[in-house]
Amino acid sequence: MTRQPTKPRPCTDTDCLGQHAPAERVALAMSLCKSRGVQLTELRRQILELLWESGRATGAYELIEALKRKVARPVGPPTIYRALEFLMSQGFVSKIESRNAYVPCAHPERDGDCLFFICNACGSSLELTDARLERRISETAARLGFRPTRQVVEIQGTCSTCHAVGSETR
């Protein structure tokens, strides 16, 4: 994972027009954990921070490498996966199944699964909730007598930035 400057950047949630620094994201997670009575330990905090700094979906083993550089501590796979599991259980992180990679979530306070637009060129992922889409899925599920527990909706393609760059160089 390439280290990025720890600066505010456009929100990955497409409904949100604001800019947020990783520190802000982590602070929100910390306060949520406090109110939920769970521990955002140093390790978990660092992983969440790395994910926010990364700017793209990041693999578990990339996180191991990044942690090595960041805290000069060897961290084994089980440790990373346990931390990721915790972060996912709290809604701070989602797994991008089609890439075996993990992204931080912009709105951990609201539950429900997100929709992701993932750029094949730059690896960026855009997070979005779409109530109508969720409703449509729920209706279909109900019609089938199916009880959903998790929705995986990942749209792969080319983001507007990469498409623009691609056509310039053509």
Add this chain to the structure above:
Amino acid sequence: MTRQPTKPRPCTDTDCLGQHAPAERVALAMSLCKSRGVQLTELRRQILELLWESGRATGAYELIEALKRKVARPVGPPTIYRALEFLMSQGFVSKIESRNAYVPCAHPERDGDCLFFICNACGSSLELTDARLERRISETAARLGFRPTRQVVEIQGTCSTCHAVGSETR
């Protein structure tokens, strides 16, 4: 993979009320390949058949085992993955990303990605196309300037059958 009888069974496409034997599915694939000018080789055909016989999402290494039993031929991972790639490129098979497993597709003649309802209890997967859902996704993508190439929509949960069984035994 447990071998199943090669018999007609309810269509995995929820829009289709018919029953189809694996052989019928394979025959359709063969004729499509012929008209498309691509080769459905013996190996590819056998893999597609195994997937139809399986009745649930099947892993690549499960297919290797199944082929060993079926044709007494050792088949390495690259071979399987190449065949799966071909079958996916022709729309005969889809990958269930959230399970690292593969399912046969009921309607290879129509392009576009499907929606899957995957039962965590029995592993069955229900395939469905939903034009309104696709349109909704396309619209959202267009609004973002995003150009989709592939949609991964996988709804995990409990199917009606498993839910019924679960409540009986409770």
Add this chain to the structure above:
DNA sequence: GATACGACGCAACGTTATTACATCGCCGAA
């Protein structure tokens, strides 16, 4: 202090997928 519990460390291993290169059969051109 004894105990219990959650978080982390660590070695080993299991599963999924890819790389790199060799081989084989078929087809068309010299």
Add this chain to the structure above:
DNA sequence: TTCGGCGATGTAATAACGTTGCGTCGTATC
């Protein structure tokens, strides 16, 4: 006929992703 070319498959090794099992450590509680 022989020679390339090409698509499909074979093979060994390795990469990438994830889990199991068990031990340790700190902290809170009794």
